[in-house]
Amino acid sequence: MGMVGGGRDAFIGAVHRMAANLDGQIELVAGAFSSDPEKSRLSGEDLFLDPSRVYGSYEEMAAKEAALPEEERIDFVSIVTPNHMHFPVAKCFLEAGFHVVCDKPMTFDVEEAVMLKEIVEKSGKVFALTHNYTGYPMVKEARQLVKSGKLGKILKIVAEYPQGWLIKNIDAEGQKQAAWRTDPTKAGASSCIGDIGTHAENLGRYITGLELEAVCAEFTSFVPGRKLEDDGNILVRYKGGAKGVLYASQVSVGEENSLTIRVYGEKASLEWKQEYPNDLLMKYPEAPRELLRRGNPYLSEEANKFSRIPAGHPEAFIEAFANIYLEAARAIRDAVEGVSVGGPYDFPTVDDGVEGMRFIQTAVNSAKAEAWTRFER
Amino acid sequence: MGMVGGGRDAFIGAVHRMAANLDGQIELVAGAFSSDPEKSRLSGEDLFLDPSRVYGSYEEMAAKEAALPEEERIDFVSIVTPNHMHFPVAKCFLEAGFHVVCDKPMTFDVEEAVMLKEIVEKSGKVFALTHNYTGYPMVKEARQLVKSGKLGKILKIVAEYPQGWLIKNIDAEGQKQAAWRTDPTKAGASSCIGDIGTHAENLGRYITGLELEAVCAEFTSFVPGRKLEDDGNILVRYKGGAKGVLYASQVSVGEENSLTIRVYGEKASLEWKQEYPNDLLMKYPEAPRELLRRGNPYLSEEANKFSRIPAGHPEAFIEAFANIYLEAARAIRDAVEGVSVGGPYDFPTVDDGVEGMRFIQTAVNSAKAEAWTRFER
Amino acid sequence: MGMVGGGRDAFIGAVHRMAANLDGQIELVAGAFSSDPEKSRLSGEDLFLDPSRVYGSYEEMAAKEAALPEEERIDFVSIVTPNHMHFPVAKCFLEAGFHVVCDKPMTFDVEEAVMLKEIVEKSGKVFALTHNYTGYPMVKEARQLVKSGKLGKILKIVAEYPQGWLIKNIDAEGQKQAAWRTDPTKAGASSCIGDIGTHAENLGRYITGLELEAVCAEFTSFVPGRKLEDDGNILVRYKGGAKGVLYASQVSVGEENSLTIRVYGEKASLEWKQEYPNDLLMKYPEAPRELLRRGNPYLSEEANKFSRIPAGHPEAFIEAFANIYLEAARAIRDAVEGVSVGGPYDFPTVDDGVEGMRFIQTAVNSAKAEAWTRFER
Amino acid sequence: MGMVGGGRDAFIGAVHRMAANLDGQIELVAGAFSSDPEKSRLSGEDLFLDPSRVYGSYEEMAAKEAALPEEERIDFVSIVTPNHMHFPVAKCFLEAGFHVVCDKPMTFDVEEAVMLKEIVEKSGKVFALTHNYTGYPMVKEARQLVKSGKLGKILKIVAEYPQGWLIKNIDAEGQKQAAWRTDPTKAGASSCIGDIGTHAENLGRYITGLELEAVCAEFTSFVPGRKLEDDGNILVRYKGGAKGVLYASQVSVGEENSLTIRVYGEKASLEWKQEYPNDLLMKYPEAPRELLRRGNPYLSEEANKFSRIPAGHPEAFIEAFANIYLEAARAIRDAVEGVSVGGPYDFPTVDDGVEGMRFIQTAVNSAKAEAWTRFER
Structure with a gap:
């Protein structure tokens, strides 16, 4: 997966990464971790990423990842920015052909939400909203x-x-x-x-x-x-x-x-x-x-x-969060493999958003x- | 004390009696336990009361108790009837010169509540409302x-x-x-x-x-x-x-x-x-x-x-209820003894009602x- | 009932009294509250007792109560002294014809316990041990x-x-x-x-x-x-x-x-x-x-x-204690009335002791x- | 890391893997997951491992991994077998030059434990025991x-x-x-x-x-x-x-x-x-x-x-387990890098074992x- 947001001094990005790591099914390989390119670069270093896939902006990331061969590029992006950036980033990646996992609340306002729903439906891509509880x-x-x-x-x-x-x-x-x-x-x-x-x-x-x-x-x-x-x-x-x-x-x-x-x-x-x-x-x-x-x-x-x-043996917050990722990953895998046998999936959707x-x-x-x-x- | 209401199939009357008993400072000696004189009589028997002080109506009780010599008659009445009877009973006993402990809500409506406040103030008697919590x-x-x-x-x-x-x-x-x-x-x-x-x-x-x-x-x-x-x-x-x-x-x-x-x-x-x-x-x-x-x-x-x-060693509901009675009893004792050194008292008043x-x-x-x-x- | 021990600076005596009061079935009418006669007298005053029934020693109490007419004298004694006094006091009252409620542990040692069991059995009286839990x-x-x-x-x-x-x-x-x-x-x-x-x-x-x-x-x-x-x-x-x-x-x-x-x-x-x-x-x-x-x-x-x-509406320690008293009182009442229909009784006995x-x-x-x-x- | 034990129907192996995954610092790359080579192979498949690094026995694994170039071979092995296999596997890998993370109890008996302590000390390698609590x-x-x-x-x-x-x-x-x-x-x-x-x-x-x-x-x-x-x-x-x-x-x-x-x-x-x-x-x-x-x-x-x-936001069992891995990984990293600035480390050692x-x-x-x-x- 790739990530937009979640740089060094962010909180929720780290949670998303742990949730994605936990079950060994998802690997973070690319990111635009900050609107500040230098901070994005340093965050990528912290995460042992290939510098060539740490981007200075989400637009750059969407474009360059889409240009990679299908087997190399990310399957989906995880959006962990402040609220006002959810819509433009999701739109950008959906339209570039990527599946999306997005933090909540889904958008800045209802208008964006309704537009996003249309974009998701038109794209045919998986869109999962992390109402993690x-x-x-x-x-x-x-x-x-x-x-x-x-x-x-x-x-x-x-x-x-x-x-x-x-x-x-x-x-x-x-x-x-x-x-x-x-x-x-x-x-x-x-x-x-x-x-x-x-x-x-x-x-x-x-x-x-x-x-x-x-x-x-x-x-x-x-x-x-x-x-x-x-x-x-x-x-x-x-x-x-x-x-x-x-x-x-x-x-x-x-x-x-x-x-x-x-x-x-x-x-x-x-x-x-x-x-x-x-x-x-x-x-x-x-x-x-x-x-x-x-x-x-x-x-x-x-x-x-x-x-x-x-x-x-208690499980807790990260495991619950990872369950959202597991189901989103299952849907994305089914979509990537062109099968639709796996549903229904148990994760919050654009309708919930x-x-x-x-x-x-x-x-x-x-x-x-x-x-x-x-x-x- | 005397009691109005709280006959055989009532609930809160028994709680009031246990609360009053607990500390050995208050003794139940009279009652009009039901609007049904026979049920009142039987309830009095259950409680080992002198039959001559088990009354068929609250009016009778107020009148006859008031007619007893001061050292024999009850000091206060405890009112444990349904809500609509709180006001008439309280009024009756206050005007007959008795202190009153009354269950909540204080009256049937706001109008009665305001009137009761006037009656209490005019009477100079103690009025305690059992917001027991x-x-x-x-x-x-x-x-x-x-x-x-x-x-x-x-x-x-x-x-x-x-x-x-x-x-x-x-x-x-x-x-x-x-x-x-x-x-x-x-x-x-x-x-x-x-x-x-x-x-x-x-x-x-x-x-x-x-x-x-x-x-x-x-x-x-x-x-x-x-x-x-x-x-x-x-x-x-x-x-x-x-x-x-x-x-x-x-x-x-x-x-x-x-x-x-x-x-x-x-x-x-x-x-x-x-x-x-x-x-x-x-x-x-x-x-x-x-x-x-x-x-x-x-x-x-x-x-x-x-x-x-x-x-x-836990204490619980009855003890809390008894604390209201203890404070009301302290106020009543002070009033009976003509001293006012004991206040302020910690029990709900007519103003709370x-x-x-x-x-x-x-x-x-x-x-x-x-x-x-x-x-x- | 009467009480031995439980004077002014004692703890458990007050608990026994509240437990006995709670249900309005038992009345404290006599006591030898301390081995110090003056302290006993003052404790009796605190409890509004008739001074003639506040005794300077338990032996005096047992003798004088036994000399009272049957309908006036206590039905049972509650023993709330330190452990070493349980046996002599219990023995004294049992042999004077009274039922006994006794705090735990029952006696000073096993020998006394076995002797007490014999005394209880010989007396035919009720003996209840307040393992209150x-x-x-x-x-x-x-x-x-x-x-x-x-x-x-x-x-x-x-x-x-x-x-x-x-x-x-x-x-x-x-x-x-x-x-x-x-x-x-x-x-x-x-x-x-x-x-x-x-x-x-x-x-x-x-x-x-x-x-x-x-x-x-x-x-x-x-x-x-x-x-x-x-x-x-x-x-x-x-x-x-x-x-x-x-x-x-x-x-x-x-x-x-x-x-x-x-x-x-x-x-x-x-x-x-x-x-x-x-x-x-x-x-x-x-x-x-x-x-x-x-x-x-x-x-x-x-x-x-x-x-x-x-x-x-929680009940707690005093109510549980009172349940021991209620059952003991039921047994004593049955014994006093010469009936034995009420048993079995649910209170700790001399065998438990x-x-x-x-x-x-x-x-x-x-x-x-x-x-x-x-x-x- | 590599793993010995933890095949398809095991329990604790999966926990170790999640704990190792969580923070994105450790990657499972090799294993001998079962004493049954076929079961080991299938377990490796489940985990998306390179088949060439899924071994039929722990001895084979230790030998072949040790033969790999230093930058390719595992840094440490995680031992998650039943108790009686802890000692031979740990000995084998320590002597082959690998650091070890081992489940508890450390060995089959005290004699093995004392021997293992000597082996660890002689090896100079990190040995961490997963008393995970x-x-x-x-x-x-x-x-x-x-x-x-x-x-x-x-x-x-x-x-x-x-x-x-x-x-x-x-x-x-x-x-x-x-x-x-x-x-x-x-x-x-x-x-x-x-x-x-x-x-x-x-x-x-x-x-x-x-x-x-x-x-x-x-x-x-x-x-x-x-x-x-x-x-x-x-x-x-x-x-x-x-x-x-x-x-x-x-x-x-x-x-x-x-x-x-x-x-x-x-x-x-x-x-x-x-x-x-x-x-x-x-x-x-x-x-x-x-x-x-x-x-x-x-x-x-x-x-x-x-x-x-x-x-x-509660953390729980897996996170605690991962903390043992984090500290062991820190010690191993320090050892691999030849520095010893990082200690003391907070994980259970062979002495605890x-x-x-x-x-x-x-x-x-x-x-x-x-x-x-x-x-x-």
Whole structure:
């Protein structure tokens, strides 16, 4: 694979590389790691890459890789830039004939998202969006439990994602991760909900299949001078009558990545916490609670095929991330080999990306209007 | 003390009696345990009471007890009836010269609450409202931690109280506890928020001292035929800029009494769970989390004076409830003895009751309007 | 009831009184609260007792109470003195015709225990030993689960009870609770194992019914100058082939009362922690773990009849203690009323006391011999 | 690197490969994956290896790799065979000039261990033993906390490692992982203690630096027909006066890999659970408990340099395993480059292996003698 973004002082690029490395199926061979060519070159050195395939810009990379013989050039590109660059880079590589793995949120705004969907469909290429939390085996189990009807009709979803790292104004102090995420010209119309609220939304949709109908959002910028919200609380209505609460924060002091989801059905409820991802708690009206743990034979095949090691030896974030890569790689391999026997594939798609961008935009609109706001689709 | 309500098939009356018994300072000597005189009589028998002080109605009880010599008659009455009877009973006993301990929510509606406040003030009697969760020592510690400034300015409160017991339509089947709570002529304008959401509201206010400014509520009756909501989700704005999420449910399957509160400040955050009440978790931006446990010398005097046994031997619900009674009893004793040296007292007052009723009413209004609604005070 | 011991600066006496008060079935009316008559008198005042029934010595109390008319005198005495006084006080009251509730360990040594058993049997009176942890509803559930065969044959028991309060030499500084527990003339041949290890032993026996066959113990006095062990680790063999590990400590810094038991069977295992007593965890070889919670209808009648309030409102230490009193009171009432329909009763008996003393003595012998030591029965 | 063992139906080989892959610093290029040449060949195919470097035996591999030009041949071999093959394979490769990473327990018996130590020292090569649990960042933090004196003098260590997977006689049914572990000709003199008890021992020594002085062990084969113990309970004495309890089991039904260690010092205590490895709990005599979490700036440099991603995004088993590889690779790289500036290195050495084998042997001897048994060194 090749990579765009993820240079020396980036964070998520390294995660993508470890996720891609883990199973020995994917090899990083090319990259444009920074908009600064020198920084890109140095990053390539760190990664033991052939200097001839470390590029100064993504356009150069797309062009030169496409010019390589088919058996030499990259199969796909992994896009790990700030949000505003996702669309142009994805467009460029898709149109140059490459498959794409892209970080979330998918684009800068809904318009780009809809355009990207068209481009992907026209290209016939694989496009995978790294809503990585859906890669956890116990999230896949949760999805299967809902599908199987064990929870009955879903009544309520409570999804929360509090972090605390932006309580200090580190964006103003130039901390790079903070700076672009709070800059409307790079992050888009939302910071907190766009960066992490969208994970909570995606997780709820992945597990339950429910689509949003309307939201009522409250956005707050607690840190003075911040242009985008650092805290968002949202009431949620799903098609079909389920209700929900979704909130995210970057200023909930002392929280790390406490993404938690509770799904309440008529017959049973489930609870999963990202920080303790090997456990899934089921609650019943008239029976003991059940604690399901990753890697056990009593879990569904859909969950267990994404486990690598036996129960009790925990797997975690990188392995879940790698599961997204494994499925994307499987789809890409099938595409490269011209077969289509392998699907369906279990990774987030461009449709998930469009829905995610709609969620962000509708929440932004609702927060501005201080009113319930319906989804436009 | 005397008791109104709490007969044979009631629930909360027994809790009040155990709470009153625990410390050997309060003795139940009279009661009107049911609107059915025969049931009242039998309940009195169960409790080994002198039959002459088991009354057929609360009016009779108030009159006859007031006619007894001062050293024989009850000092106060404990009101444990359904909501709609709180006001008339409280009024009756206050005007007959008795102190009152009353279950929550305080009255049927805001109007009654305001009237009751006037009656209490005019009477000069002690009025204690059993928002019992504020009796837990670690809740008192939480309040002290906020007061001490350890959390800094409070930014956000997340308070939740999911239960699952009303997922079946047991109210329609005549289960008494369910039936009156879902009957608008007995419970008032709200079921779920009135019964348990109000505990979550009170808990947040007790710990932080923050007052509500506006709410945006979504009420749902998930069980067909139910006249009042069995699930409520509320966005919350506090005076001074703090925000919050408050939700409660009676149809969150498998939940028992999972009242949880998280308070996020600029400097630190706290988390407390009613089902594991001896623990209080503190989170800091740049230091390890702290787990504070009831009964330890490092806690505040305000918390520790409400502990009965050493750390590691858990205390729980009944002890917390008894703490409300202990403080009310202290106030009553001071009043009876004509001294006022003992205050301030740490129990919920008629003012808390008025605020609680305003919260219920404003949430009901907001849910109907599907819009943000400001508090009128 | 009457009480011997438990004066002003005692700890466990107050717990016994709260446990006796809780359910409104038992009234404290007499006491010899201290070997110091003046302290006894003042303690009686604190408790609002009739001064004529507050005695200067237990002998006086037994004699004068026995001389009262039957309907006036106490039904039973609760003995809450240091260990060395249990036997003489119990003997005195049993022989004066009173039922007895006695704190643990039952006596100073095995010889006294065997004698007491004879006295109890000869007297025909009720004798209840407050191994209070067996009063927890979820411990009773654990026992039922073993009885029901759900765990299959029991293979292993791991019971631990670490505390940390004696890490400082507070016994040398005169702290009363510490001083007598570490004084071989008052506590007996063991401190740590006698005081708390014996609870762990009793708990394992209560839940599984297994009897000890041999132990290999290591006793250590970590704090210099201490005459008895403050830490004990024991390998255990049960009759029938089960094995075990049992350890206790008073110098495990930061531990409070972390009594924990794990019982491993051929078919399933269970785990219970005293500090979180409303939960019972079941583990299976090929099924999800189950978390059973107090107060739910899926529990056994044997557990639920000892619950007072609904699931999710925690009960704790005092309620468990009160369950011992409730059963003892039921037995005493049956005895007083001359009926024997009520049994069997669920409280620890003089036989449990004898077994507990044998356990302490055998562990002491083993630790001295540094060798496996068989039980003599 | 090259690998010996770890063919198609092996377990730990795949873990070693993922651990080696993760950070993109190590590449698997050769292997003798099975004693069955055909199986070795097929396993090599699965791994996309050049067939010319997939060997039919480890001897062939060592010889042929050594014959390759220095820049082509492997730098080190990873040995992931059953126990009895560790020694001959390690000897062969060390003597052929290769560095070695070897699974635990290091050898079949103490004699081999001592010989291997001599061979390693004579060779001057790097030898790393994969006691992988010491690779967890929070285990490294625990070690630093002890080193820093924060716990004061260590008094007691409780280390436990219960598993349940061998409750059924799957070894008799030919399950390969079970079969060799319970076969004295392949596993050595111990099964349960050799396989997992040795991890618990190593973990205690890694964290505290304490050396064992004597043990008193009880071994049991609960499953009929099993030749080696499937459960072991051990009392432990450390040099300098600390005491301990160490137990392991393969028949504790429902347990997965519940390796847990508690270290009690005079000033503070710590607790770490392998199944929730990002948390480390500290307990103090007179201060709140502290929950330390991986990836936070308040942790030691020694812990944080082994973290890959921010706090709250959990790392787990594979990452910890990879940390052993990272340090071994660093040492090997330094050796290859002829520098020795990089040390000291943080991975288990041949000395740890010798100590581990002594622990196993002494425990076996003690269990047979049913007596306390001192270490011979």
